[in-house]
Amino acid sequence: MELINHCRREVFKRLWKHYTQLVPDVAKLNQAFQARGEEWTEDHVAYRTLPGEFTGAHILQGVFEVLGYTRKDDYFFDAKQLKAFWLCPPDVTGHTRDASPKIFVSELIPTKFSSDFQEVIRRLTSQVTASPLRRIQQLRDQVKAGKQDAADALIKECVTLLTTFPSWNRPSLRDYEVLKKESEYASWTMLYGHQINHFTVSVHLLKSFKGIKELADFLEKDVKVPMNKVGGVVKGTPDLLLEQISTMAVDMEYEFQEGLEKVPYGFVEFAYRYPLAGKKTDGQWQSYYQGFVTSNADKIFESTFK
Template identity: 35%
Template sequence: MSPSILFQSLWNDYIERLCPNADKVHDLLEEDESLINDHIALRTFSLAPLGIETLAKPFLDLGYKECGDYIFESKHLTAKHYEHPDTTQPKVFISQLEVGLCSTQLQSIVEKLVAQVDSKELGSSDFLHNGRMWDISHEEYLLLSEESEYAAWLAAHGYGANHFTVSVNQLSAFSSVKAVNDHLRVAGFDINESGGEVKGSAEVLLEQSSTMADKVPVSFSGGSQVIPGGFYEFALRYPMSNGELYQGFVAASADKIFESTDT
């Protein structure tokens, strides 16, 4: 399998199940050439057999390398990002909830979910875009959401790209993240305002923004409910002192991007 095939599978799942409006945003921003996807983000739990390493393996097998570590103390999250030697391939940002740092109630619910995972399903990259690997009730989802939106989102949706990211550097019609936001607002999209509509700055070499998550139906044991799904992000990267564009992430900005899926 090539990176392109894997990312196409992730994109198909993303627009069908998690963020249907991404297709509309894509059409609003695409110019003469296909949009460049700066990165995708995936979420997981820290418990075996899951965890960052499990999600990273399919990408490592395709030639990706680990390039950065991040900590989000207030959300009990850690993360790593990965890059491919072919710089035209998207970066991959994988985060995990440190379950052991959470309440005993959250730990109990998540442990019950993870216990349902069949390790054999983790043998190929298909699990990355196959959704949920466990059953969960809406009541359990609500209990998780009281403590951790991240835990509730992951418990409800399972695996899939939390977001794709348009590279604003590529766009000729828009020279700033703010201009992209304004264009999308006119088209009726809500922008994540947490921490300001533009996260980051030229000083930290990265500016980011995102839509608020689509509301999508999810099947719980006992019935279907509409909850926040995926969102679309926009990133503008600035050159470092050597003239090359910065390729990392800024934890303070990513912390607020996570809140695009808040209810």
């Protein structure tokens, strides 16, 4: 089990490095936090998927289950035609700072979109003809037997799956526009596949902010990062036990079949989790609400809408 724990920690270390290289706002925000004596702690990492035998949310579920995670609550987003769930890390018996981040995985439901839209999704996902899970699960079994070389290979396989572009053919601008017209979520996922959509900071563990609204003001006015204002800057309420804010996604150059174009990539989210009834604000993982709120997440998705 200790070797699997090592694999999980190393995978996240490399995912974090990949994400920070692509989202320059991360370094800017981290520096601003450090200047206030704050420590950045991840609440969760979010992924998007397109449905398919070898491409859907079940693939990511399998990857993170290999790393010790357990699937929890399911969610449905009617307006965006998405289904989702979250995965709980195994190391949650102590302080939140010591726990691995939760994982939030969503998947597009294409059936209510146009026939052209559905054809693009089918054509792309049908190009993936083998499960990336098979090798990862084989390595997991070897890691459980204590093989260090298998642990090194498992880390590499997981990181490769979660940091590389999808294995379908490079999209055309036409395919991108067909999907974006009906679902920005779908067009984003066509481009990036299983890459990280965003990391999320645990606001309730920060010391120098009275609440998430004060943090939002600081980010916009002092750090000068553009915030997602869909549905208001702050999504959620104390009654829901979860409040969230997010920056707008940074742009990156993407090479379509026709050439380079700037498109939105990733952003940073911030989550303030309130203590459960009868619990204290003590930093212990089990003291706080750990699920998600669909009305909040629905608006967070729009951080990549440009």
